Amino acid sequence: MEKYATLRVQERPENIVLVTLDRPEVANAFSTQAALDLCDVFRRLEAGGRYRCIVLTGAGEKAFCAGADLKERNSLTEEEWRSQHEIFERMFRAVRDCAVPVIAAVNGAAYAGGLELVLLCDFAYASKSAKFALTEASLGIMPGGGGTQTLARAVGERRAKELILAARPFSAAEALAWGVVNGLCEPRTLLDATLEAAARIAANAPLSVREARHAIRQGLGMDLASAMQLEIAAYNRLVGTEDRKEGVRAFNEKRKPNFKGC
Numbered sequence: 233m234e235k236y237a238t239l240r241v242q243e244r245p246e247n248i249v250l251v252t253l254d255r256p257e258v259a260n261a262f263s264t265q266a267a268l269d270l271c272d273v274f275r276r277l278e279a280g281g282r283y284r285c286i287v288l289t290g291a292g293e294k295a296f297c298a299g300a301d302l303k304e305r306n307s308l309t310e311e312e313w314r315s316q317h318e319i320f321e322r323m324f325r326a327v328r329d330c331a332v333p334v335i336a337a338v339n340g341a342a343y344a345g346g347l348e349l350v351l352l353c354d355f356a357y358a359s360k361s362a363k364f365a366l367t368e369a370s371l372g373i374m375p376g377g378g379g380t381q382t383l384a385r386a387v388g389e390r391r392a393k394e395l396i397l398a399a400r401p402f403s404a405a406e407a408l409a410w411g412v413v414n415g416l417c418e419p420r421t422l423l424d425a426t427l428e429a430a431a432r433i434a435a436n437a438p439l440s441v442r443e444a445r446h447a448i449r450q451g452l453g454m455d456l457a458s459a460m461q462l463e464i465a466a467y468n469r470l471v472g473t474e475d476r477k478e479g480v481r482a483f484n485e486k487r488k489p490n491f492k493g494c
Contacts (some may be wrong), residue, residue: 234276238266240291241273249277252291259298260290262345263353264316266301267323274326281464281493284434284441286330287426288353290346292421296336296362299344302371320345324377328352331442333433337426338362338413343401344440348377351386354445357426358404358413366399375447385452386411386413407487437475438493443467 234241239250251273253260278284280424290296300320308316327334327349336349336356341363350356366379374380375396384392387410394400407413417425433441443466451459470476475491482489 234273234358236269236273238263238269239273242352244287244430246431247282248287248288248427248430248434249283249285250287250356250423250427252289252352253297254291256290256292256295257302258301258303258491259295259341260292260303260346261298262320262323264319265303267319270323271319271326274330276297276434276456279462283332284438285430286332286334287337287430288334288349289426292340293359293361294342295340295343295346296338297346297349298472299346299348299367299373319378319389324348324352328378333430333441333445335430337422338404339419339422343367343378344375348379348382349374351382354415357415357417357422357429358407359422360404360416360421361419362404362413363401364404364407365399366396367399367401367473369397370399370467418473437470437473437489439473439475439490440470443470453466 233389238253238255239318240254242252244250244251253266255261255263255266277286279336305313305316334353336353338350338358339362340359341450342350343365344367347364366375366383368374368376372491380392380396383395386396391410395402402410404413404416408416415425447459447463447466453460454462475489
């Protein structure tokens, strides 16, 4: 596995990879290098073909990610700011479009781009002490990593307007109630719980997981009849796979299936 200046990347059992944002001295904020490192690691993990799930977290217990590194940005010209943001956009797309499921373990504050990163993951668990906010309007900008779209899809239009326009922080309990995260954990158990969820995904047929994710994501933008047709097309692509045959054999033989992703 590659070494990165701003990340720790660890292979775990069950073909799971743990990616840790590793700039705790600046609340794991995105620098230009951090964004480039995330782009590269997601490209490599997807290209590897053997990984079943990615868990994304932050170093320490205080912050998952505070968004862009504003100390670095303080010295940027307008042209440099826009150029940097193009790199950030690539980073967000790399997470959004990754063929491997991504789960966030939100170990602390997830602000601005940090919350946008959480919202682009498939789902998330959070520490009970985590805090969330899209703070951009208080800085003279607005969310630019998908936040106006992903938060509205998670919590609804009116709630998203309240949170974004007022730059209003919200608690882990509110994040759970509103559907931003799927569960809350004590800080000491968060990573284990998230890795356990990743292992449950990794135990299933990779092509089945991929097709189901695709159907959910694409179908949400369609009317119900069209979305159900999308689902059937995805279902039919799995009928001829070796993993489908292995799954049925394993069930009848009362054993654990050995899925190969083919």
